[in-house]
Amino acid sequence: MYVLIAGGGKVGANLTRSLLRAGHEVTLVEQRPYRFDKLEAEFEHQVIRGDATELFVLERAGIKRPPDLLVAATGDDEDNIVICQLARERYGVGNVIARINDPRNQVYFDLLGISPTVSATGAIMGLIEHEVPEHGLIQLLELRKENLEIVEVTIDKGANCQGKRVRALRLPEGARLISVVRDGKAEIPDEETQLEAGDQVLAILEPGKEDELRRILLHD
Amino acid sequence: MKAIVIGCGRVGSAVAQQLLASGWEVIVCDENEDALGRLGEGWTGGFLVGHGMDFQLLKDAGIEEADAVVATTDGDNTNIVIAQVAQTQFQVPTVIARVLDPGRAQFYATRGLRIVCPTSSAIETLVGAVRQAEEVNA
Numbered sequence: 001m002y003v004l005i006a007g008g009g010k011v012g013a014n015l016t017r018s019l020l021r022a023g024h025e026v027t028l029v030e031q032r033p034y035r036f037d038k039l040e041a042e043f044e045h046q047v048i049r050g051d052a053t054e055l056f057v058l059e060r061a062g063i064k065r066p067p068d069l070l071v072a073a074t075g076d077d078e079d080n081i082v083i084c085q086l087a088r089e090r091y092g093v094g095n096v097i098a099r100i101n102d103p104r105n106q107v108y109f110d111l112l113g114i115s116p117t118v119s120a121t122g123a124i125m126g127l128i129e130h131e132v133p134e135h136g137l138i139q140l141l142e143l144r145k146e147n148l149e150i151v152e153v154t155i156d157k158g159a160n161c162q163g164k165r166v167r168a169l170r171l172p173e174g175a176r177l178i179s180v181v182r183d184g185k186a187e188i189p190d191e192e193t194q195l196e197a198g199d200q201v202l203a204i205l206e207p208g209k210e211d212e213l214r215r216i217l218l219h220d
Numbered sequence: 221m222k223a224i225v226i227g228c229g230r231v232g233s234a235v236a237q238q239l240l241a242s243g244w245e246v247i248v249c250d251e252n253e254d255a256l257g258r259l260g261e262g263w264t265g266g267f268l269v270g271h272g273m274d275f276q277l278l279k280d281a282g283i284e285e286a287d288a289v290v291a292t293t294d295g296d297n298t299n300i301v302i303a304q305v306a307q308t309q310f311q312v313p314t315v316i317a318r319v320l321d322p323g324r325a326q327f328y329a330t331r332g333l334r335i336v337c338p339t340s341s342a343i344e345t346l347v348g349a350v351r352q353a354e355e356v357n358a
Contacts (some may be wrong), residue, residue, distance in 0.1 A: 089327075
């Protein structure tokens, strides 16, 4: 696979190293002279110096081939947006991945249709929420295109659903339980499955139904 | 008529002053509070401190009722993104972005953005001036 990476900071450099090790062809673009010198010592001709939002720099990096994948990993979100737009729309690159530095800029990537995106803050927040479930519902996976999400809920003592069968829960439309883990064993629940304290429940639901699900399963 | 000018450098501040003088309601946004000084002591338009990529700042500036948005920060890509946001998210009727790089200016112009590229204008003027001299001396 041929991969073009814009931005040779920690993310871009490590990505380049890993992809090269896995036998892929990579061109890395870095603008800052000091950083470029360090990268060149390691990656030699596989790194080129320049501003990856300039067309001639992208072309020198081989964007016209085009690459199978472009990763916009600079430390500037506007640059990453422009790099992805140029790659996709001007050069016909099929796959782009954008790094988001400031999670508040996620709205702009979404608005301009740039996906997938990766944000370190977002990823760490996801892990923190997984470790410290404040609201009872832990988001495991967001299926943006499908407008669905998968959440995990641990049923505690005294929870509203404790001792009830799934049928009696009256789950809202657009929400469904997909598995119940009890004593380390997973089971796909049906209408007759009875929920107990200590159960770990996975549910799939439409975003916006979290509160309703929380009330039904956990507490008012 | 209401205009929002994002980026209060030499260009942005002058655009804001001229629009205000011709009767527009003008709000200027800049990251740097000191940029207000560029607008002169008699500035009666609005001025907000913040980054043009900040959704809330754009709303506070009244982008939802704006007739025009002019993006003149010192970053080409910032201007390009702000202009697209103003156009796509807020449906501002007139959106103009200053882009110094002719390559990007041309590309985004084909995508329906109104771009002003001072570099291209300067090149044309310079080449035109030289050609004129050529005719005169011929």
